[in-house]
Amino acid sequence: MSQSAALTVQDLEVTFGAFTAVGGASFVAEPGEVHFLIGPNGAGKTTCVDAVTGLVRGSGRVTLGEQEVLGRPVQKIARIGVGRTFQTASVFEQLSVLQNLDIAAGMHRSPWSLMGRRRGVEDRIRDALEQTQLEDLWDRPAGILSHGQKQWLEIGMLLVQDARVLMLDEPVAGMSLEERNATGELLHRVKQDRAVVVVEHDMEFMRSFASRVTVLHQGTVLSAGSVAEVQADPKVQEVYLGTASMTEEDAAQADAMAVQTAGGPHA
Amino acid sequence: MSTTATQKKTGRLARISAAGTSPGVPSPRTAYLGIALIAMGLLVLAPALLTPFELRQMGRFVCYAMVAVGIGLAWGRGGMLTLGQGVFFGIGAYCMAMHMQLEDAALRGEETPQFMGTFGVDLPWFWEPFHSPLMTILLILLLPAALAFALGYSVFKRKVRGAYFAILNQAMVFAFVTLLVGQQATLNGSNGLSGFESFFGFAIHDPANRQMIYMIAAALLVIMMLVAYWMMRSRFGELLVATRDAEERVRFLGYDPAIIKTITFVTAAVMASVAGAMFVPLVGIISPAELGVVPSIAFVIGVAIGGRATLFGPVLGAIAVAWAESTLAENFPSGWTYFQGLLLILVIALLPGGIASVGRYLRWKHRGEAGKPTSEDPAPSDPATSDPESENSQKEAAS
Numbered sequence: 001m002s003q004s005a006a007l008t009v010q011d012l013e014v015t016f017g018a019f020t021a022v023g024g025a026s027f028v029a030e031p032g033e034v035h036f037l038i039g040p041n042g043a044g045k046t047t048c049v050d051a052v053t054g055l056v057r058g059s060g061r062v063t064l065g066e067q068e069v070l071g072r073p074v075q076k077i078a079r080i081g082v083g084r085t086f087q088t089a090s091v092f093e094q095l096s097v098l099q100n101l102d103i104a105a106g107m108h109r110s111p112w113s114l115m116g117r118r119r120g121v122e123d124r125i126r127d128a129l130e131q132t133q134l135e136d137l138w139d140r141p142a143g144i145l146s147h148g149q150k151q152w153l154e155i156g157m158l159l160v161q162d163a164r165v166l167m168l169d170e171p172v173a174g175m176s177l178e179e180r181n182a183t184g185e186l187l188h189r190v191k192q193d194r195a196v197v198v199v200e201h202d203m204e205f206m207r208s209f210a211s212r213v214t215v216l217h218q219g220t221v222l223s224a225g226s227v228a229e230v231q232a233d234p235k236v237q238e239v240y241l242g243t244a245s246m247t248e249e250d251a252a253q254a255d256a257m258a259v260q261t262a263g264g265p266h267a
Numbered sequence: 268m269s270t271t272a273t274q275k276k277t278g279r280l281a282r283i284s285a286a287g288t289s290p291g292v293p294s295p296r297t298a299y300l301g302i303a304l305i306a307m308g309l310l311v312l313a314p315a316l317l318t319p320f321e322l323r324q325m326g327r328f329v330c331y332a333m334v335a336v337g338i339g340l341a342w343g344r345g346g347m348l349t350l351g352q353g354v355f356f357g358i359g360a361y362c363m364a365m366h367m368q369l370e371d372a373a374l375r376g377e378e379t380p381q382f383m384g385t386f387g388v389d390l391p392w393f394w395e396p397f398h399s400p401l402m403t404i405l406l407i408l409l410l411p412a413a414l415a416f417a418l419g420y421s422v423f424k425r426k427v428r429g430a431y432f433a434i435l436n437q438a439m440v441f442a443f444v445t446l447l448v449g450q451q452a453t454l455n456g457s458n459g460l461s462g463f464e465s466f467f468g469f470a471i472h473d474p475a476n477r478q479m480i481y482m483i484a485a486a487l488l489v490i491m492m493l494v495a496y497w498m499m500r501s502r503f504g505e506l507l508v509a510t511r512d513a514e515e516r517v518r519f520l521g522y523d524p525a526i527i528k529t530i531t532f533v534t535a536a537v538m539a540s541v542a543g544a545m546f547v548p549l550v551g552i553i554s555p556a557e558l559g560v561v562p563s564i565a566f567v568i569g570v571a572i573g574g575r576a577t578l579f580g581p582v583l584g585a586i587a588v589a590w591a592e593s594t595l596a597e598n599f600p601s602g603w604t605y606f607q608g609l610l611l612i613l614v615i616a617l618l619p620g621g622i623a624s625v626g627r628y629l630r631w632k633h634r635g636e637a638g639k640p641t642s643e644d645p646a647p648s649d650p651a652t653s654d655p656e657s658e659n660s661q662k663e664a665a666s
Contacts, residue, residue, distance in 0.1 A: 078519050
């Protein structure tokens with residue numbers, strides 16, 4: 001396992017023409033923590049992840065341990081140890097679960113290994129299959145997996161990739177309650193030596209599994225801290241729910257909103 | 268490392284093996300058996316059964332099949348619709364033709380090929396390297412590789428793909444043909460190069476030599492199929508399919524898709540070039556008409572009909588379509604084009620995987636009627652991993 005390291009985001013700015021999607025966001029994702037990025041639609045959560053992983057251009061400073069992240073091409077950032085998943089699970093549907101994981105493990109092999117075929121199954125792949133409970137499905141095409149299983153496969157791919165920071169974009173959207181809990185437990189199992197960053201709409205999921213929360217609003221950090229601290233912050237209450245405090249009922253309402261908008265473009 | 272892992276892990280994990288191939292990749296037994304049968308047909312049966320004229324036709328089809336193997340890799344496995352293989356075919360063909368022209372000129376004791384005499388020009392500079400047989404073979408391999416690398420890498424780096432890539436290829440063919448036609452005094456323009464007498468020192472009209480040239484071409488085709496199978500089955504082949512299906516995702520796993528695609532494009536280009544080089548001694552002429560926009564599309568049609576993502580589809584499709592063309596063209600000179608167009612539309616509309624996918628479809632249907640596949644693992648017992656479908660089927664079974 002490569003050295004664990006914190007992901008430090010300082011004054012991250014992303015603009016699209018005249019529109020500022022992220023206007024100076026800062027947060028630190030520490031190894032051993034499941035760090036939630038929450039906020040209303042259009043708050044810039046996904047754009048933050050896009051900028052850190054090199055998909056969109058951003059300014060400011062992002063480091064993983066000692067290494068600069070911004071300004072490198074996507075595949076270099078992946079090789080430093082930043083891994084991500086997408087809102088719509090994007091696994092290689094024609095390939096088997098094992099092949100998906102094997103491809104994800106490729107950055108640790110020499111390029112010449114591509115010349116040969118797979119002759120064994122690496123330890124890290126077995127471990128990932130076990131962690132994500134996909135052992136029984138190893139030879140199935142990824143395309144036939146259920147939505148939840150695809151998300152787990154994606155997380156498994158990040159594990160074999162040996163990512164030092166896992167950035168997950170709405171991993172539990174569309175999952176059943178059981179699947180959500182299984183996912184949350186999985187995240188807490190894999191957080192050892194890794195920083196886990198979760199972009200999420202689902203408040204219940206956040207309350208159950210967040211070690212730390214950063215609330216984004218209109219591209220800036222509105223509030224940050226533990227779940228209790230954030231929930232107690234009047235600014236957060238205002239943004240989310242008008243002036244009322246965050247009750248179960250309101251949270252359910254926020255959930256409903258999240259479900260309505262989950263299918264839309266990147267928030 | 269993997270063997271210790273197998274020993275260490277027990278239970279469910281122990282069943283996990285390295286086996287499993289991508290869709291469209293046959294098992295080694297099927298693949299080698301199929302290649303052996305094709306080799307037998309081309310290298311033993313065809314020379315024994317066909318008339319010299321038919322064998323000559325077969326040689327032409329074999330050249331198209333070589334191009335098809337490359338298109339199968341680039342388009343079928345890699346998703347790059349190479350509508351410009353005529354360029355690489357032409358490079359190989361003209362390299363070979365220039366060498367053979369110089370060889371013939373030397374036999375006559377002249378400095379320049381015959382057609383240049385009518386224009387009264389000296390040997391142009393770019394003909395010089397083709398005095399040497401070794402240099403000719405090297406250039407047949409290196410020129411298309413260099414061009415495909417330069418074009419492929421710059422285009423794939425800029426994320427040009429899909430129809431744009433195909434159109435770019437067509438434009439490249441068009442430019443190449445225009446260039447050739449313009450070279451009236453140095454490459455005989457639209458008449459092309461023909462009238463060859465010898466092939467690396469062997470008299471080309473001798474029937475024994477003619478058969479030998481055919482055998483070389485057929486052997487090269489078999490070698491290319493082995494290369495294609497190896498590329499499909501390797502980790503590179505899996506990565507190529509992954510790149511075809513989700514290029515951006517591959518990037519997030521630390522790979523540069525531009526390099527993966529470029530390697531495949533270069534391989535396809537070299538195969539087309541070798542095909543062109545063998546076409547010249549087999550058919551006896553190369554002209555811009557053989558490698559323009561229309562022939563470049565025709566290369567692709569056989570691949571589409573046969574099954575672009577499979578090992579055997581491109582080869583069998585290319586040979587079958589070329590054979591149908593020459594047979595039908597003898598009987599209905601103008602009808603072939605319509606028939607070819609109809610065939611392509613039917614395949615794309617009804618059978619996108621090509622004829623090679625019929626077998627797999629039938630097997631799949633057969634298995635579907637026989638119930639769930641009787642694989643070694645029963646329905647997952649863990650509720651967290653069981654999918655809704657299998658839960659339903661369990662319920663159905665219980666009721």
